[in-house]
Amino acid sequence: MYRTHTCGELRMEQVGQQVTLAGWTQTVRKLHKAVTFVDLRDRYGITQLLFGESMSDRLEKEPLGREFVLQVTGIVTERTSKNSNIPTGDIEITVTDLKILNAAKTPPFTIQDDTDGGDELRMKYRYLDLRRNAVKQNLELRYRVNRSVRNFLDTRGFMDIETPFLIKSTPEGARDFVVPSRMNANEFYALPQSPQTFKQLLMVSGYDRYYQIVKCFRDEDLRADRQPEFTQIDCEMCFVEQEDILNNFEDMVKHVFKEIKGLEFNEPFPRMTFDDAMEFYGNDKPDIRFEMKLVNLTDTVKGQGFKVFDEAELVVAISVKGCGEYTRKQLDELTDWVKRPQIGMNGLIYVRYGADGSLKSSVDKFFDETKLKTWAEKANAQPGDLILVLAGREERTRKAMSELRLEMGERLGLRNKNEFKPLWVIDFPLFEYAEEENRWVARHHPFTSPKPEQIALMDDRSKYGQIKANAYDIVLNGTEIGGGSIRIFQRDLQEKMFAALGMTPEEANHKFGFLLGAFEYGAPPHGGIAFGFDRLCSLLGGSESIRDFIAFPKNNSGRDVMLDAPSSIDQAQLNELKIALVKEQQVQ
Amino acid sequence: MYRTHTCGELRMEQVGQQVTLAGWTQTVRKLHKAVTFVDLRDRYGITQLLFGESMSDRLEKEPLGREFVLQVTGIVTERTSKNSNIPTGDIEITVTDLKILNAAKTPPFTIQDDTDGGDELRMKYRYLDLRRNAVKQNLELRYRVNRSVRNFLDTRGFMDIETPFLIKSTPEGARDFVVPSRMNANEFYALPQSPQTFKQLLMVSGYDRYYQIVKCFRDEDLRADRQPEFTQIDCEMCFVEQEDILNNFEDMVKHVFKEIKGLEFNEPFPRMTFDDAMEFYGNDKPDIRFEMKLVNLTDTVKGQGFKVFDEAELVVAISVKGCGEYTRKQLDELTDWVKRPQIGMNGLIYVRYGADGSLKSSVDKFFDETKLKTWAEKANAQPGDLILVLAGREERTRKAMSELRLEMGERLGLRNKNEFKPLWVIDFPLFEYAEEENRWVARHHPFTSPKPEQIALMDDRSKYGQIKANAYDIVLNGTEIGGGSIRIFQRDLQEKMFAALGMTPEEANHKFGFLLGAFEYGAPPHGGIAFGFDRLCSLLGGSESIRDFIAFPKNNSGRDVMLDAPSSIDQAQLNELKIALVKEQQVQ
Known part of the structure; x- marks a missing residue:
């Protein structure tokens, strides 16, 4: 046993007890030869250690530095000058025995809320940055949000079902990351941009209510604060209409806010059509604070x-x-x-x-x-x-x-990050025109259903712009935190949709034959939603940056500077995968 | 609202009420023109529908087939002949209104516990196979195990922290799947074989207790019942000795068995040294039933x-x-x-x-x-x-x-799958000799610590075979369900370990420089364990096959036959990634 208590645990009740603690030295303050104070830190808190006369030779021989890992035994003692800022501030440990479990070099930046380390340096030494209280609180918040979401969805009968990561490349919209297959030479898996088709298949299979908190991947040019891998709260329900989904997930957001922020929304979230959002706010994610x-x-x-x-x-x-x-x-x-x-x-x-x-x-x-x-x-x-x-x-x-x-x-100070104003934006257009590509693309994705009364308009290309979808976003303080739709569940309508997006029947079949097939064997009406988990956490944490809420984020070039990844791989690996590198000048 | 109740919900108390149900036709039994019985199925159960005289014309015009998706309204009625085998067996619905939400082609195999579909056919139509009760129960069990594990670990102060999927290729043991980077041309990410180094870094960062239920990837030649992607319950603790880990995770296994199987283990799990396991059972995962x-x-x-x-x-x-x-x-x-x-x-x-x-x-x-x-x-x-x-x-x-x-x-019938006999196997060798490679390799992995009293033997190559590790497996009924070790946390010992495995200092630094670096800034003693989640579920479910417990598994060639993945990708995608395919004959 390395410790009897954590560094956040001891109080006046334990005064007089002998205890053993383990942790990191936050600060070392030597008052004079006979009195040295050390703040010992672990995940749970900070406890003050007092090294008195009897330990002074020992400290002389082996001085303690910042971030040393210590194990100390001593007696819990009432402090003469108490610190009411920390829960352990009434006591200190009069140390009788010390073991240095591991020494530490001087960290390249200070492990403080206001660190002196720049972005790149902190990314490189992420394991040190993660020690800072601010970062730790972010990850703890993320964990609590995760639990809160799971508890809510569990209670509502949603089943967590894992979907595969090695899937088929069906680029439509963002680029896929691909994974060469060694066993199936010259073929590739793709990493999922979302578990979209799988969750729909699970509805076809009758699982009724599905969720997953799951990593997704998009090989896009990174703008500030976008990550090539990100986490989604992914949900789907069957036998539901838009109203059911809005109500259910409004409840979820309220539940999370109550648990995490102690904040209750007593009114239903406002709902705004896409057209109104554009007219009155100029964008589809209005900040209505x-x-x-x-x-x-x-x-x-x-x-x-x-x-x-x-x-x-x-x-x-x-x-x-x-x-x-x-x-x-x-x-x-x-x-x-x-x-x-x-x-x-x-x-x-x-x-x-x-x-x-x-x-x-x-x-x-x-x-x-x-x-x-x-x-x-x-x-x-x-x-x-x-x-x-x-x-x-x-x-x-x-x-x-x-x-x-x-x-x-x-x-004007009207965007207070401690004020939270969620709303639903509904009635999105089904299509939008992509000027560069000269074609209509799906505004949400190709599985989104048009409003039933407007399905007839799909026969007339000139009407595409008018068709509204059963699609919705949930917006918080000017940021989209989630979005979804009622899905197409009929093969003929899905085929019409693929055709509208410019796919030939062969292409549609090659990419999504399994889904079209599934729709022929008894597909129920269904719909769902996905929340950007990183973003939701950052908003709940009052931060602009999702990176602060990811344990090991990548930088703006998609690099993990701590690992130095991506990196070159051996020729032997390339040979096994039967791929070759193409050098810059070879591509014309 | 598509339904007022699910198909598993109605009882005698609701007799006389008008209800609306939605689901799939499991069976259609036409007694005569005026009486047709339909079993309507959803995730929650089966409810019998009675179509009487008034609906007979309607059924004549639009006959119902297997797996049709229906919405019916009717009155809950007491059955004349009750079925005590199902919870809804006392009642039926006298249907007054019917809507066919979606028709279905005849499924290629029967959606029954004893299906007539072969393996490949059921894999191809996995969305239909998932409807079978046996498969559904497996996935429900998996979900319940997931929750049970999370609840236990949450209570014990473990934090779920997500680690990255796009990491660095450091092949040592199994092959990595790699992911070409478009933004960093000619460089590759790797998919994690486990979050091993990340969880160790989280300990260095002071997160104290970490867990994750997480997908891992191994590009190995697939033997029966191995999947290229699999799920791990991944855990790490700091300031612990082997004893702490064994006790904690023994409690976890007991908790899961109690919740899932109603089974209590009143005795501590037996512990057996690796040497004894080899001597008395001939392998390191003895079946002690x-x-x-x-x-x-x-x-x-x-x-x-x-x-x-x-x-x-x-x-x-x-x-x-x-x-x-x-x-x-x-x-x-x-x-x-x-x-x-x-x-x-x-x-x-x-x-x-x-x-x-x-x-x-x-x-x-x-x-x-x-x-x-x-x-x-x-x-x-x-x-x-x-x-x-x-x-x-x-x-x-x-x-x-x-x-x-x-x-x-x-x-002799001594391997009863309803009897569960877990044990710990401890004191594994640190190294094993890989004849084909003509070198010593890490039996567990290169981060496993030798028994402290044997560290000196690492200076003598001829003694490698004698060194025992602080490594342990948990074995259930002859199957390893988890394994772990106390880790090395000192830079010099880790360097010695890499050297023993034949790595030059440059290689060690290129692959694991971040970890060696981390060990210099105050790394605490730590250790952990990982459970094979798929395998644990299959044992709890009394099955030999992990595939039955994965929603969308791959076949023995690593293919998803439903998606037809992996598959070829566009030349445009290859160009963007700056890679080229090497055809079979080009590789000599």
């Missing part, structure tokens, strides 16, 4: 001689509360902000609505106060507010205004 | 003129209770059995110990009754028993006798 809705001014402002508006597809405004006194400098700065390449607008039009009721705009030349008054009314602006207007190509302008709205919300 | 221990007769029988014995490295016997009257035909058949290539012996020597005390052997020419009496005493045989003797090269002979013992146990 604050209003500042988008107002379409296109019809109001067109044809009045201002070329920027007249040539615009969309003129859109927001009214920013209490910013009517913004200075010219502040407004110039906002203008620069919208002109940045990430936003890509040519300019920003503003109307300052003075506290005195006056209206001053950057387009006074074209619009008099009466006209500006109409804008203000449309935008629901009050004296003292600032109206911001963007104009241009519809999609870009809406997106830019959505960003500007978030930026203004941020500046 | 029956005795029939191996008895070494080498010294007793040598030098008495019988060439077979005189030339043998090992002469070993078992005494088979109550088989002293085996006929010549039975003994010939046993002799053929040991001569099969899988066993590979040249012959079998027997002694029949008659009920009258007489001793008759197949080597009467060389050994008289007095001598045979000595054998019988050594082998602890009683009148009425049969003594079987094998002789030859030590390793093969011991292995053959181990097999013969199991075979005799099987024939």
Whole structure:
């Protein structure tokens, strides 16, 4: 037995007992030769050790450094100066015996909440970074969320069923990671982007309610905070309609918030159609912690001689509360902000609505106060507010205004990370047009069912844009945390869907023959949802970065800098797999 | 809402209520035009439907077939002839409304416990095979075991922490599956054979108690009932000795058996050294449901003129209770059995110990009754028993006798699959000599610590075979269900271990530099264990085959015959990954 207690366990009740602890030295404070204090740390807490006169020779001979692993025996003693900040702060251990289980080199950065280590350094020594309290709390939170989700789903009759990782490559959307097969030369497995088809098959098999907290893989160019491997809470139910799924998983989210944050949502989550989300928030994952809705001014402002508006597809405004006194400098700065390449607008039009009721705009030349008054009314602006207007190509302008709205919300402190405002976005379009590929693609995925009353529109390509799907996202504070759909469960409709996406029947059959086959043997209506587990944890933990909630994350180039992976492999391995490397210059 | 109740839910209490059910037609029995009975099935059970006079036209027009998906509304009615075999057997539904949600083609095999489908056919239509009650019960059992394990480990303070799947290839032992990286051209990730190094790093990071139920991957030639991807209950603890781990996980196994099988083990699990297991059972995973221990007769029988014995490295016997009257035909058949290539012996020597005390052997020419009496005493045989003797090269002979013992146990009905006899096998050798590779390899893995008192032997290559490890297996009914070790946690000892395995310091650093580094920054003593989850489930379920406990297993060639994976991928994918296929004839 290495210890009788952990470093978070001892209290006044144990005073007088002999105990043995093991852990890491957090700090060493030598007061003078006869008194050295050491904070001993483990997962459970910190306990103060007192090395007195009798141990001083020993410490002289073998000095203790930071992060040394110690085993100490001693007597629990009441402290003279107590520390009410930690649960063990009333006591200390008067050490009678010390064993250094392992020494430690000086860590390359301090193991503190405010560490002095940079990102790359901490990634390289991830095993040291994981010792920091902040990181430990994140992983503990992740574990608690995992348990909370499982407990909820278990209670609701969901079965955890493992689906395979070595599957078939069926790229449609994101790229697959592939795995060469040695036993089946020149053939490849793929790693799943999600267990989508498997969970559907489990419904066809009658498992009724399925879940899994499972790793998924996408070989995409990594943007900040995307990981090539990520974790999904993956769920599917049969004999359900959209309403059943929304209700069930709204309950799940409420359950998790209550358990993890002590937060109760007494009202049902709001539901917003995709069209409304786009119109009023400019994107499909609205942050509804604050209003500042988008107002379409296109019809109001067109044809009045201002070329920027007249040539615009969309003129859109927001009214920013209490910013009517913004200075010219502040407004110039906002203008620069919208002109940045990430936003890509040519300019920003503003109307300052003075506290005195006056209206001053950057387009006074074209619009008099009466006209500006109409804008203000449309935008629901009050004296003292600032109206911001963007104009241009519809999609870009809406997106830019959505960003500007978030930026203004941020500046006004309206995006409090301790406030949680979830909502459902529903009635997504079934298709979206991929300009680069010149074809219609599935907005959610090819297994999503159209609204039943709109199935007929699938016979007319020109109507694709109008078809809505039984698809839904759950959005929290401007971030999508989950999404799903009611699935197609009829072979003929699934075939029509594949055809609409440009697959020939042969392709469809090659890729998804097993699913089409399954639909012929008694497939029930079914639907499901998947939550981004990393993201959910980061939101619950009040962080922007999912990396902080992953034990061993990869960097932005998909590298594990601690392992130095990916890396080259032996020629012998390549030979066995019957593959060869193609060098850069050979690919033209 | 597709249903008000499931098919396993209705009882006498609901008689008179109108209900809606949804499910699959298990059977259709038309008594006459006015009465058709349908068994409707879902995950939860079977409910009998009665289609009376009023529905007969409807059924005439749209006949119901097996595996059709139905939604029916009707009144719960007391049955005239009750079926006490099923929980819903007291009632039936008098159907008033029927909706066929999906029709079904006739399944290629019957969805019954005793199906008429062969292995390959059931693998191809796995989604139909999964509907069979036997398979469903297996997956439900797996889910319950999963929960039971998690609950136990949660209670004991273990944290579920996810480790990465895209890691570094460090082949040592089994082959890695590799994953070409597109973003890091010509480099590869590997899929983990186990999260071994990560869980050790988590201990270095102070997480104290870790677990994960996690997929692992091994690209090995598949023997029967091995899967390229398999699931492990992976655990690690720090500040522990072997005793702590054995106790903790013995508790876990007991907990699972109690929850799943209602079985309590009141005694501690027996512990047996590796050496004893080899001596008395001929292998390191003894089936202790029956005795029939191996008895070494080498010294007793040598030098008495019988060439077979005189030339043998090992002469070993078992005494088979109550088989002293085996006929010549039975003994010939046993002799053929040991001569099969899988066993590979040249012959079998027997002694029949008659009920009258007489001793008759197949080597009467060389050994008289007095001598045979000595054998019988050594082998602890009683009148009425049969003594079987094998002789030859030590390793093969011991292995053959181990097999013969199991075979005799099987024939005598001593291997009851409802009896569970777990034990710990401890004190494994640290190394074993790999003849083909002409080098010492780690018996468990290179991170296993030698017994502390034997560390000095690592300086002498000739002593490698004598070094025992702090390594242990848990064995159940002749099958290893888990194994682990106390790990090395000092850099110098780990380096010595890598060197002993033939790695140069450069290789060791290239493959495991991160771990060696971690050991320098305060690594605590730690150890762990991993259970084969698929195997544990199959034993709990009383089956030989792990495939029956995996939702979507692969066949013996590592193929998923349902998906038809692995499969070829597009040239475009290969180009992006900068790899090329090497055709068979190109590799010489």
